[in-house]
Amino acid sequence: MEQVAVTFTDGSARRYPRGTTLAAIAAETDRRDILAARVDGVPRDLAAPLERDAAVEWLTFGDPGGKEIYWHSTAHLLAQAVRELFPDAKLAIGPPIEDGFYYDFDIGRPFTPEDLEAIEARMRELAKRNEPIERIAVRRNEAIRAFQSGGEKYKAELLEGIPDDPVSFYRQDGFQDMCRGPHLPSTGWIKAVKLLSTSGAYWRGDEHREMLQRIYGISFPTREELDAYLARLEEAKRRDHRKLGRELHLFASVEEVGQGLPLWLPRGATVRRVLERYIIDLEEGLGYYHVHTPDLANTQLYKISGHWDHYRENMYPPMKVDNEELVLRPMNCPHHIMIYKNQQHSYRDLPVRIAELGNMYRYERSGVLSGLARVRGMTLNDAHIFCRPDQLTDEFMSVVRGFREYWYRVSLRDPADRAKFVQNDAMWDLAEQKLREAMTALGLRFVEAKGEASFYGPKLDVQVPNVMGKDETISTVQIDFYLPERFGLEYIGEDSQPHRPVMIHRGVISTLERMMAFLIELYAGAFPLWLAPEQVRVLPIADRHLAYARRVQEALRGAGVRAGVDASSERTGHKIREAQLMKVPYMLVVGNREEEQETVAVRSRGGGDEGAVPLAALTDRLVTEIASRR
RNA sequence: GCCGGCGUAGCUCAGCGGUAGAGCAGCUCAUUCGUAAUGAGCAGGUCAUCGGUUCAAAUCCGAUCGCCGGCUCCA
Numbered sequence: 001m002e003q004v005a006v007t008f009t010d011g012s013a014r015r016y017p018r019g020t021t022l023a024a025i026a027a028e029t030d031r032r033d034i035l036a037a038r039v040d041g042v043p044r045d046l047a048a049p050l051e052r053d054a055a056v057e058w059l060t061f062g063d064p065g066g067k068e069i070y071w072h073s074t075a076h077l078l079a080q081a082v083r084e085l086f087p088d089a090k091l092a093i094g095p096p097i098e099d100g101f102y103y104d105f106d107i108g109r110p111f112t113p114e115d116l117e118a119i120e121a122r123m124r125e126l127a128k129r130n131e132p133i134e135r136i137a138v139r140r141n142e143a144i145r146a147f148q149s150g151g152e153k154y155k156a157e158l159l160e161g162i163p164d165d166p167v168s169f170y171r172q173d174g175f176q177d178m179c180r181g182p183h184l185p186s187t188g189w190i191k192a193v194k195l196l197s198t199s200g201a202y203w204r205g206d207e208h209r210e211m212l213q214r215i216y217g218i219s220f221p222t223r224e225e226l227d228a229y230l231a232r233l234e235e236a237k238r239r240d241h242r243k244l245g246r247e248l249h250l251f252a253s254v255e256e257v258g259q260g261l262p263l264w265l266p267r268g269a270t271v272r273r274v275l276e277r278y279i280i281d282l283e284e285g286l287g288y289y290h291v292h293t294p295d296l297a298n299t300q301l302y303k304i305s306g307h308w309d310h311y312r313e314n315m316y317p318p319m320k321v322d323n324e325e326l327v328l329r330p331m332n333c334p335h336h337i338m339i340y341k342n343q344q345h346s347y348r349d350l351p352v353r354i355a356e357l358g359n360m361y362r363y364e365r366s367g368v369l370s371g372l373a374r375v376r377g378m379t380l381n382d383a384h385i386f387c388r389p390d391q392l393t394d395e396f397m398s399v400v401r402g403f404r405e406y407w408y409r410v411s412l413r414d415p416a417d418r419a420k421f422v423q424n425d426a427m428w429d430l431a432e433q434k435l436r437e438a439m440t441a442l443g444l445r446f447v448e449a450k451g452e453a454s455f456y457g458p459k460l461d462v463q464v465p466n467v468m469g470k471d472e473t474i475s476t477v478q479i480d481f482y483l484p485e486r487f488g489l490e491y492i493g494e495d496s497q498p499h500r501p502v503m504i505h506r507g508v509i510s511t512l513e514r515m516m517a518f519l520i521e522l523y524a525g526a527f528p529l530w531l532a533p534e535q536v537r538v539l540p541i542a543d544r545h546l547a548y549a550r551r552v553q554e555a556l557r558g559a560g561v562r563a564g565v566d567a568s569s570e571r572t573g574h575k576i577r578e579a580q581l582m583k584v585p586y587m588l589v590v591g592n593r594e595e596e597q598e599t600v601a602v603r604s605r606g607g608g609d610e611g612a613v614p615l616a617a618l619t620d621r622l623v624t625e626i627a628s629r630r
Numbered sequence: 631g632c633c634g635g636c637g638u639a640g641c642u643c644a645g646c647g648g649u650a651g652a653g654c655a656g657c658u659c660a661u662u663c664g665u666a667a668u669g670a671g672c673a674g675g676u677c678a679u680c681g682g683u684u685c686a687a688a689u690c691c692g693a694u695c696g697c698c699g700g701c702u703c704c705a
Contacts, residue, residue, distance in 0.1 A: 313703095452704090
């Protein structure tokens with residue numbers, strides 16, 4: 001019989017009769033966790049026969065590719081359970097996602113929490129039966145007929161986008177679903193399932209189409225892994241900046257002020273101020289001019305810039321006063337452009353870098369608001385670099401070099417979306433080319449995202465996951481040939497003739513709101529010393545030590561340290577607990593011994609009791625640690 | 631904006647048709663204490679808002695507002 005040569009990832013190689021299944025080969029190993037394989041890089045079911053020489057890579061739940069298959073099969077199991085409990089349910093799509101899977105259904109009404117429990121219970125029963133999952137080929141016209149008679153309009157629409165004939169289906173226990181696969185060998189592989197939430201989701205992500213009911217879930221090969229995952233979710237909730245913001249008195253949102261308009265409480269405002277000073281110092285050192293411009297502007301400004309045509313749905317409606325029509329600004333660029341225009345520029349002066357912690361107001365739809373991470377009034381760490389075309393790449397690169405790692409998204413326009421993006425193909429092509437060039441020169445990997453650009457140009461977005469795993473854009477850099485054109489910007493070149501500069505828009509630490517949300521979650525509220533709103537709290541043992549405690553506080557304040565005193569009549573243990581819960585980095589216990597010797601007993605947030613040190617020595621230590629910004 | 635869930639004291643929550651409760655926080659008093667909660671007392675609520683059902687509504691129904699999870703959108 002004809003043989004095929006198979007090589008494995010460990011470098012070994014063997015020959016098998018043609019047509020041997022992957023399952024048979026996997027059975028020769030002593031591993032029971034192989035759930036599928038990649039054959040020459042293509043994921044395949046274990047039931048697939050080998051027809052030619054191939055490189056085989058086994059997949060288990062431990063591999064990202066294996067998880068995908070595992071969760072995809074769980075999504076099918078979910079669909080099967082829903083179909084059994086709701087025979088009229090129409091199926092849409094059910095892919096694996098980063099953590100688990102979802103499946104979209106149309107059952108004519110939303111799922112209730114009770115439905116979810118029933119579905120989850122049915123999934124467990126079905127998994128227990130351990131039915132084999134089989135791939136079957138179905139003639140295209142048969143599939144179309146089946147979808148029509150079953151009223152499966154979503155599946156029918158999906159099929160229109162698939163050119164194959166026949167198309168592949170997967171069948172388990174009488175249930176079948178059109179699917180590319182691959183899948184687990186049988187349903188019994190799914191040991192621990194949890195359905196996490198339901199929500200509405202637009203068919204094909206289009207808000208003008210049907211709203212389907214989505215069920216999110218996750219599954220694992222063992223109960224322990226599921227429990228560990230659920231525990232991680234709980235831990236993430238503890239780090240949630242909204243919860244910590246309330247507990248640590250950093251910020252508050254009140255109905256009377258308005259949605260998406262948070263109040264920075266004294267503690268939060270202190271952290272913000274430290275960040276602001278840091279940023280301004282840093283940027284002035286990098287050659288940026290920090291300016292200040294007003295939050296309101298004449299509508300005219302935004303008509304010139306193009307915001308009026310392309311960004312109006314994010315702007316608050318104009319207000320009429322005297323003969324003027326004013327709007328709250330959604331972006332700062334036009335103001336900075338007017339600053340550039342306020343005087344003539346020689347080619348020798350460029351680049352001109354104009355920066356501002358600029359307040360902006362954007363109308364965000366109510367459902368998207370979230371703590372400090374997504375608000376309606378915000379302050380952007382904004383800057384606009386006006387440069388010559390030959391300086392563009394260097395300027396862009398030096399901005400990006402300032403970023404931390406994380407992942408980069410190059411956001412491009414969708415040429416078909418004429419409403420959202422200004423029309424000028426040559427300009428877009430040039431800007432996109434420059435951006436890709438610079439990223440390649442920097443050696444940075446990035447993904448491209450069509451339709452995510454600004455209306456005036458493509459941008460580089462730095463994406464950072466928050467504690468709940470959702471990506472937020474932190475930094476952004478945009479290349480803009482459009483606004484200089486709109487505003488008729490010029491510089492005088494070597495040839496004494498006017499030339500058009502190019503603009504780079506950049507926000508490095510995002511808005512102060514989003515950065516604060518990010519930092520709270522990053523540190524779980526325990527800010528490093530330089531950022532901590534209350535860096536030190538002095539804890540007198542008894543009331544008679546209060547005067548000395550105040551002296552310690554004044555000495556520290558004099559050295560620029562933010563120090564508080566706990567003047568309550570509680571016991572020391574209680575005071576420590578309070579300070580610890582507020583995540584104060586240093587607690588200084590002072591009693592008779594300390595007062596007599598001009599010392600303080602240091603207790604650090606992380607390290608516990610560190611013993612007594614002279615006050616002057618501690619002050620020096622704190623000042624040094626603060627300056628280190630760690 | 632759309633789909634669903636949830637709104638009870640400053641915070642965390644119980645009560646789920648018979649007239650509002652706990653713990654923590656706050657205030658007062660006592661205690662003056664050495665490294666994560668001293669004790670006692672007091673005060674605090676139009677049960678988000680408005681309307682309906684009922685002899686009776688925090689509790690059931692509806693609308694509105696807000697928050698939460700998604701969708702869409704985004705710094």
